[in-house]
Amino acid sequence: MTTDNAAPHGAVLTDTPPGGERPLVELRGAGKSYGTVRALHGIDLAVHAGRVTCVLGDNGAGKSTLIKIISGLHQHTEGEFLVDGTPVRFTGPREALDRGIAAVYQDLATVPLMPVWRNFFLGSELTKGPWPFRRLDIARMKKTADEELRAMGIVLDDLEQPVGTLSGGQRQCVAIARAVHFGARVLILDEPTAALGVKQSGVVLKYIAAARDRGLGVIFITHNPHHAYMVGDHFSVLRLGTLELSAARSEVSLEELTNHMAGGAELAALKHELAQVRGVDVEELPDAPAPGSRPAPSEGDG
Ligand SMILES: Nc1ncnc2c1ncn2[C@@H]1O[C@H](COP(=O)(O)OP(=O)(O)OP(=O)(O)O)[C@@H](O)[C@H]1O
Numbered sequence: 001m002t003t004d005n006a007a008p009h010g011a012v013l014t015d016t017p018p019g020g021e022r023p024l025v026e027l028r029g030a031g032k033s034y035g036t037v038r039a040l041h042g043i044d045l046a047v048h049a050g051r052v053t054c055v056l057g058d059n060g061a062g063k064s065t066l067i068k069i070i071s072g073l074h075q076h077t078e079g080e081f082l083v084d085g086t087p088v089r090f091t092g093p094r095e096a097l098d099r100g101i102a103a104v105y106q107d108l109a110t111v112p113l114m115p116v117w118r119n120f121f122l123g124s125e126l127t128k129g130p131w132p133f134r135r136l137d138i139a140r141m142k143k144t145a146d147e148e149l150r151a152m153g154i155v156l157d158d159l160e161q162p163v164g165t166l167s168g169g170q171r172q173c174v175a176i177a178r179a180v181h182f183g184a185r186v187l188i189l190d191e192p193t194a195a196l197g198v199k200q201s202g203v204v205l206k207y208i209a210a211a212r213d214r215g216l217g218v219i220f221i222t223h224n225p226h227h228a229y230m231v232g233d234h235f236s237v238l239r240l241g242t243l244e245l246s247a248a249r250s251e252v253s254l255e256e257l258t259n260h261m262a263g264g265a266e267l268a269a270l271k272h273e274l275a276q277v278r279g280v281d282v283e284e285l286p287d288a289p290a291p292g293s294r295p296a297p298s299e300g301d302g
Contacts, residue, residue, distance in 0.1 A: 022085050023048050024186050024217040025070060025101065030079035031241075032065050039065040040241045043079070046234075047186055047217040052208060054220045054228035056261055057238035063221050066238070067188050070219065071103040072096030100185030104175045104192065112164025116156060119163045120145040120178050148181045149174065152210050169200030173207045180211060187211055188219045193227050205230050225257040237261065 023046035031041040040062040047053050057063050068074040069081060072090030080087050083099050090096050093103070110119045121141045128137040145159055154173045156166075163171060172192045179187055189208065193201040208231050212218050222228050228235060235252055237245040237260045245252070245260050252260075275281060 021048060023082075024084065025219075026080075026082040026085075027066075027069075027076075028080040028082070030069065030076045030081055032062075032069060032074060033077045038241060040069075040076075040238075041078070043236075043238075043243055044246065045236055045243075047219055048233075049185070049217050050212055050215045051233040052212050052218040052220055052231045053234045053236065054222060054232035055236050055238065056222055056225060056228055056257070057244075058223065058261070060240070061238035062241040063238060064190075065241075067103060067190055067219065067221060070096070070186075071101060071188055100183055101188065102179040102182070102184035102186070103188040103190065104172065104179060105190045110163045110171060110175075113162050115160045116163050116166070116174060117142045117145040117159040120148070120174065120181075124182065144181070148177050152177045152180065152207055152214075154207065167200055169196050169203045172196075172204045176207050176211055180214060180216065184216060186217045186219065188221070190221050191223065192220070193222065193224060201227060223261075225254065225261050229254040229257060 025045075025047040027043050027045040030043045030045075032039050043062075043066065045053065045055075045066075055063055055066060065074065069076045072093040072095050075089055075091075082088065083101070088095075088099070090099075096102075111122065114122070118141070121144075126137040126141050126144070127134045128140070129135055142159055149156060149159075152173070154170075154177055156170070156174075163174070166174065172189075176187065176189070192204050192208070196204065205227060208218055208220060212231070218231075220228065220231065233249055235245065235247050235249070235257055236243060237257070245257075275284070
């Protein structure tokens with residue numbers, strides 16, 4: 001693999017998709033409750049081909065719930081979820097995959113002792129020969145894996161090496177190339193840089209940009225505003241299950257994005273603490289008064 005750590009964002013970005021094109025995936029006022037727990041509420045999100053939509057948020061903000069809805073693991077309980085402009089309600093990840101929506105999770109489903117090429121085709125092996133003599137088409141799998149990885153700019157020295165010997169960043173890149181090969185149009189990346197050092201994160205960000213440049217709509221889930229800003233076209237910050245910020249790149253600076261994240265984390269932690277002390281649900285707490293606003297008059301005020 002190249003360890004070239006060049007800036008991942010080579011292309012000049014524009015904020016509005018060309019020709020007002022229809023989003024691949026869209027949420028309109030979508031939400032999800034688990035019993036009485038309202039994990040997500042009133043979310044608007046649009047994912048366009050050839051663009052990276054970053055979803056940021058602290059622990060418990062609702063990021064996992066959001067990607068579970070889009071990847072077909074859970075169903076939304078409010079609002080609308082549309083794919084190619086049509087409302088959908090997936091009953092499982094297979095249905096999402098059939099519509100070209102693929103999720104790459106942090107704990108990648110790979111077999112560490114198997115070679116890279118074998119992992120690339122895991123569960124979708126190529127075979128050859130007539131039944132009952134059908135057997136694995138090893139040569140074609142190796143060649144295809146090599147071509148797909150190269151097309152994404154990923155150069156590994158040896159596809160025979162066990163996937164367990166690759167770095168975390170390299171494994172993420174192989175998973176991205178695999179999803180692209182198997183027809184993903186929308187790629188959901190769940191905190192792909194969370195466990196990585198600076199250099200490996202740079203490599204993964206570079207391949208996120210490569211997936212975008214191949215025309216995929218990428219949903220990049222992250223805690224890290226710096227990583228988001230390196231590749232993002234749009235930023236959605238979640239806080240306690242609601243959309244705290246939704247802004248195109250031209251509308252928000254890295255500093256503002258970082259402040260949103262930092263402020264959000266602090267406020268969320270305080271609210272959780274307060275809710276615990278009072279023994280109430282976080283949503284039952286009143287919003288904090290705006291800075292400089294007058295306190296509400298108490299009884300007896302004259
Ligand atoms: N299966 C579930 N049953 C009940 N509550 C849930 C369930 N899954 C999530 N929640 C609640 O929904 C809220 C949002 O959780 P979610 O996991 O989506 O957040 P997150 O942003 O992904 O957090 P993290 O970064 O910690 O994974 C939390 O309050 C969580 O406790």
